[in-house]
Amino acid sequence: MTKTNQEAALDNPIFSTISNAAKELSIDAYVIGGYVRDHLLNRGVPKDIDIVAIGSGIELAHKVASKLPGSSDVSVFKNFGTAMVKHKDIEIEFVGARKESYHRDSRKPVVEDGSLEDDQKRRDFTINALAISLNQDDYGNLLDPFNGVADLKIKLIRTPLDPNITYSDDPLRMMRAIRFATQLNFTIHPDSLKAITDNKSRIKIISNERIVDELHKILASQKPSIGFSILHKSGLLKYILPELLALEGIEEVEGQRHKDNFWHTLEVVDNIAENTDNVWLRWAALLHDIGKAPTKKFDKKIGWTFHAHEFIGAKMVYKLFKRLRLPLNDKMKFVQKMVLMSSRPIVLSEDFVTDSAVRRLIFDAGEHVEDLMTLCEADITTKNPKKQRKYKNNFKIVRQKIEEVEARDHIRNFQPPVSGEEIMAAFNLKPSKEIGIIKEVIKEAILEGEIPNNYDDAYALMLKKGEEMGLIAQ
Structure with missing residues (x-):
């Protein structure tokens, strides 16, 4: 039995x-x-x-x-x-x-x-x-x-006693209700949800560390958008992640509209949750467009623009992490890098993919190039099946190109084939700006495909550049 x-x-x-x-x-x-x-x-x-x-x-x-x-x-x-x-x-x-x-x-x-x-x-x-x-x-x-x-x-989240008392007494329970609803795919009882909305400002007495602990669990769930939708609906989001809330809304000027970047972001987070358990990559998905709110402008010739939103967004990541008491270490730098580079593979996928562009992508992303591609693929939220197939196919081409270029040129975690010490020895130099100039010339030549990524070709270019600079080889 x-x-x-x-x-x-x-x-x-x-x-x-x-x-x-x-x-x-x-x-x-x-x-x-x-x-x-x-x-x-x-x-x-x-x-x-x-x-x-x-x-x-x-x-x-x-x-x-x-x-x-x-x-x-x-x-x-x-x-x-x-x-x-x-x-x-x-x-x-x-x-x-x-x-x-x-x-x-x-x-x-x-x-x-x-x-x-x-x-x-x-x-x-x-x-x-x-x-x-x-x-x-x-x-x-x-x-x-x-x-x-x-x-x-x-599948119901309900408090044993009056929810207003439960949430006012310990406001962290509001976050826990939303977290359980997300993890278990349960519904919060209407009276309970109203009490969360009515007591939302009480969240201010909760430490950021406690709030972040619940945010991590929401982000680690199978479908994080459930939690962020409830945070939005209850009004809690403005106290926790106002940068995210600022993305909500669609404006129309002269018949031209932009998409609602808040709801788009939640789709991206759900997409990436299907492909990675890395909570910091999920954070990157959540924050990848936060720079769009402060950079949004309308241009009569080209419509809505968000120029440099990746750069501004990466700077905002630091401020957000600092405010929420998230780690300001390599985890934060990883999220910053993903936000900063979030459009790079998209641009590659739309244009003819050159080897030099792919080399630069691999060089800049380093060991995180796979994470970056995962983020960009999650960023495809179009409901047009034809466009979706096109974008996904283009990303496959970019991935294939990355593999080919990396196998041939070994750019990931790039180290210059000729070291600063060797340049100093070759020209009898002390530490100086000339060494940096020569190293940069070698790096650029490799990334542009002018020379292969090997010692002999790099050494020959070093001698040539040194001669142009008036340096005497030993």
Whole structure:
């Protein structure tokens, strides 16, 4: 007989260990939250388990750890009244049941000991308030006071209590509601969505790090546009990513219109999500057109223009990353590079593809040329089947050309065949601008296809250029 998802949820022997430990301490224990939800949804076996104890969660954690083979370490977080036990590849968090109250200016609650019902009431959503008993008299029983199972079946995000109170108390839950709706492809209950809209300004008390954590999860979802559409509809987007919101709208002047770059961007993000799990490349897709809002102009002769939007957009990436406390390291530089170069392969695909243009593309993109092509292919959002086939075919030609040129000329991660030290030795020079000039001449000659990318031809050109500059070879 096949087990139900609820029965299978307690297959792991760790649960009987927790049950026995709780009995010895004469306290009740329950597995609660995401672990139960994901089992009922058949989303695989979660690696995080939340245990709520009617009593001391820390004491229960120590007792459980002492019963595990080889005895596991317990990480105690006294400020939060929680403890973590790592067992094999699973992390088990223990907390005492509690009730919470909030002050208006903080999402940090005042915590008191409480019952299981109190603990379930403080949960963000009905689908996360589900608990399974680990107590020996009703082991395996599902406790569902807010009809979370019914909400799972109809794919609904709903709060256990008044959503206005839930979201005002902890505004991060607004982001979590949108994130779960995106990850699970659920709908947010209309009352809940209205409460998010009504409380949107409360997001200002949440740290950017917390907000970004939820944004990452939305971006990492199968269809990120779901989340960004809800962020837009609820009004949260203007507090989080105003640069993105500025792209919305279509203007018409003298019968000429431009496309709505906001909704186009969401299509691009969904397209790229089908081809890469790289969250930073997905960030690049999300931000690739942000420079279009400040550079938009209408020219009577040529219509709407967005001159240098890639350059402006790349500069905006730095400011946006800094504001949101995103990393200002190679991750940010990667996103900047993708935004800056986002139109280069598109231009190549529209013109006759020369070897020199392809060499320059490979040289400038370096190790990220494949990512750049993935981004540009995702940028095809035309609904015209004929145009779509044409663009995709043109990108295939560009990709093929990149492979041919790279195989022959080895431009990716280019290193000059002749080093600065060799130039200094050849002409008995000390460090000077002449060395840089000669290196630039060699690089340009290789990229233009005037000489092959090899040592002998580069050395010969070095001698020739040095002679033109009046330098004497040794």
